[in-house]
Amino acid sequence: GINAEYMGSDERITLEVENLYNIAKTKISDLSQVLNQEFIEDNDEDHKVDLSGLSVDQTLSVLSRITFKVNSAALEANRTMHTLQLSEEKLKYEIKNLPRPKHMLTFPPPSRPLPYAQQLKTKGNVRSIIFGMSSVQRSTNYLLQTITSLLDAMSTEEKASNKIVIFNAMTPPNLNTDANRVSEKFADEISKGIIEIIHHKSSNGHPELQDESKLKTRWFDPLSRVKWRAHHALDTAYIMRYCHNQSYDYYVHLEDDITASRNFPTKIRNWVDNSLLNREDWTMLSFYNPWRVKDKDKLKPYNFYGVIGQLFRPSDLLCISEFLKKNFDESPLDWLFVDLLTKYHGQIMCHTPSLFQHQGRYSSLQGKTQSSQAVDFQP
Numbered sequence: 522g523i524n525a526e527y528m529g530s531d532e533r534i535t536l537e538v539e540n541l542y543n544i545a546k547t548k549i550s551d552l553s554q555v556l557n558q559e560f561i562e563d564n565d566e567d568h569k570v571d572l573s574g575l576s577v578d579q580t581l582s583v584l585s586r587i588t589f590k591v592n593s594a595a596l597e598a599n600r601t602m603h604t605l606q607l608s609e610e611k612l613k614y615e616i617k618n619l620p621r622p623k624h625m626l627t628f629p630p631p632s633r634p635l636p637y638a639q640q641l642k643t644k645g646n647v648r649s650i651i652f653g654m655s656s657v658q659r660s661t662n663y664l665l666q667t668i669t670s671l672l673d674a675m676s677t678e679e680k681a682s683n684k685i686v687i688f689n690a691m692t693p694p695n696l697n698t699d700a701n702r703v704s705e706k707f708a709d710e711i712s713k714g715i716i717e718i719i720h721h722k723s724s725n726g727h728p729e730l731q732d733e734s735k736l737k738t739r740w741f742d743p744l745s746r747v748k749w750r751a752h753h754a755l756d757t758a759y760i761m762r763y764c765h766n767q768s769y770d771y772y773v774h775l776e777d778d779i780t781a782s783r784n785f786p787t788k789i790r791n792w793v794d795n796s797l798l799n800r801e802d803w804t805m806l807s808f809y810n811p812w813r814v815k816d817k818d819k820l821k822p823y824n825f826y827g828v829i830g831q832l833f834r835p836s837d838l839l840c841i842s843e844f845l846k847k848n849f850d851e852s853p854l855d856w857l858f859v860d861l862l863t864k865y866h867g868q869i870m871c872h873t874p875s876l877f878q879h880q881g882r883y884s885s886l887q888g889k890t891q892s893s894q895a896v897d898f899q900p
Contacts, residue, residue, distance in 0.1 A: 626804065626837040626865055634770035636794040637682075647682040650786055651769035651835075655688040655756035656700055656777040663778035663881045664699035668707065668716070670780040679786045680715050684769065687718045687777070688760040690752070692726040699777075719763060727755045729849060737850045751850040754857055757828065758845035765838035772835050773808070774828045778881025782900055785876045789832065792872055804867035806832040808876040811893050820869040822862035827855055827893070830877040840865075874899045 634640075640647045652671070656664045664687070671685060691697040700718060710716045725731060729751070736747050757774070764772050773789065782788065789808060796817065797803065807820070809830035814820070833841065844861050851857065861867065875895035884891055 626834075626840040626867075633798060636798060637770075637790045638794070648684075648767070648769045649682045649790055650771045650773055650832075651684045651686060651764050651767050652773050652775055653686045653688070653760040653764045654775040654777050655690050655753075655760050656697060657690050657752070657756070658697045658699070659884070661882075662699035664697075665702045665706065666880070667775075667777050667779055668703050671775075671785075672707070672710065672715075674781040674783045674785055676784060676787075679784065680710075680713075683786045684714065684767070685716050686760065686764055686767075687716065688756060688763070689718055689720040690726075690756045690759070692721055692724060694720040719760075727752070727759075729755060729846070739851065747850060750853045753854050754845045754849040757854060758842040758849070761833075761838040761845075762842040765835050765842070767835070769835060771832055772838055773830065773832045775877065776827075776829050776879070776881070778879065779829055779877045780880055780900070781878075782874075782876040782898070788876055789872075793832070797870070802868060803870040804833075804837070804862065804865070805869045807869055807871045808832065809879070809895050810871055810873065810875045810897055811895060813896055814871040814873060816871065816873045818871045820871060822859050822867060822869070825855060825858050825862060825869060827879075828858070829879055830875065873897055 635643070637647065637649055640649075654667075668685065668687070672680070675683070687700065687703065689697045689700040691700070695701060703716070704711065704718060707716055711718065721727075730736075730748065733744065733748065736744070736751060738744060738747050742750070761772070761774070771789075771793070785808075793806065797806070803819075807830060809827065811826050841861065844864075845854075845857055848857055848860065852860070862869070874897040876898075877895065878898040878900075879891075879894050882891065
């Protein structure tokens with residue numbers, strides 16, 4: 522899991538400071554009790570030792586006992602102060618040398634990929650980014666338009682080192698007419714491995730959706746909406762699980778109703794290689810911004826908005842997939858990601874401008890329309 526040992530740094534420091542304070546308070550209290558007890562035993566009300574009537578030996582005995590007690594208490598006080606000083610120095614060192622926060626779902630972290638330019642020089646076959654999306658039949662289909670936009674925006678070199686995977690989530694698969702059109706129009710790209718279309722191994726689709734009576738009906742959603750959002754979450758979990766071990770450096774999740782900026786794979790890779798390659802303080806990189814942000818702005822989990830253009834480490838995809846499968850009917854997909862990021866202290870970092878634009882107005886949920894778009898998209 523992510524970073525329990527790193528994310529609790531502030532809380533740990535607070536606890537250590539409180540512990541040091543409590544130790545000092547206890548030692549000082551003990552010292553006060555020793556001195557008060559001794560002077561109460563050996564002194565009168567004016568805090569003066571009454572030696573009248575005592576022999577020389579008795580007087581020396583009293584003075585010796587008092588001196589011993591005071592010296593012992595002073596020695597203990599010096600030890601306490603020394604301990605506190607050492608603890609303070611240790612604490613300052615630890616605070617100064619706290620490791621950079623890690624926001625990775627896999628720990629220990631996997632080895633970092635080499636920069637793309639370096640891979641081109643040392644390896645012939647570079648697997649840079651795998652782009653994944655799920656698609657279902659809807660009243661207005663956008664999949665063919667989306668794939669056309671992605672391929673038109675890619676150079677020959679980019680097509681050779683990147684891949685697009687489409688999960689046709691319909692059962693049976695031939696119900697997705699746009700997926701069928703993609704197979705026909707881009708048969709050459711499919712044969713070259715630039716595009717891959719996958720579908721359910723089972724003819725029944727997601728087993729979690731077979732018994733509608735077991736679905737959780739939350740947020741006052743009717744059953745039709747619960748089924749739609751649960752299907753969406755499971756589709757996303759499916760494509761992420763499929764792509765996690767394809768030996769690509771990064772995974773970018775897309776939707777089937779978008780357009781892309783020209784040379785988007787190179788723009789993504791240059792930004793990551795030049796700015797973030799050696800950093801671990803991010804969980805997701807966003808290349809779609811529905812509101813104004815600055816480059817490398819970090820968003821809180823509750824600012825998460827949709828999975829369009831979100832880059833992940835492939836090593837994190839299994840964790841995400843399992844989380845989505847476990848909670849598939851709890852909330853809409855966006856909210857599930859908020860829950861995921863909150864649970865694992867995840868961090869979203871933004872790229873500007875947006876490299877993808879949302880185009881689909883009509884949702885796969887019958888009767889639902891959507892108007893969200895990136896505010897800073899540059900074709």
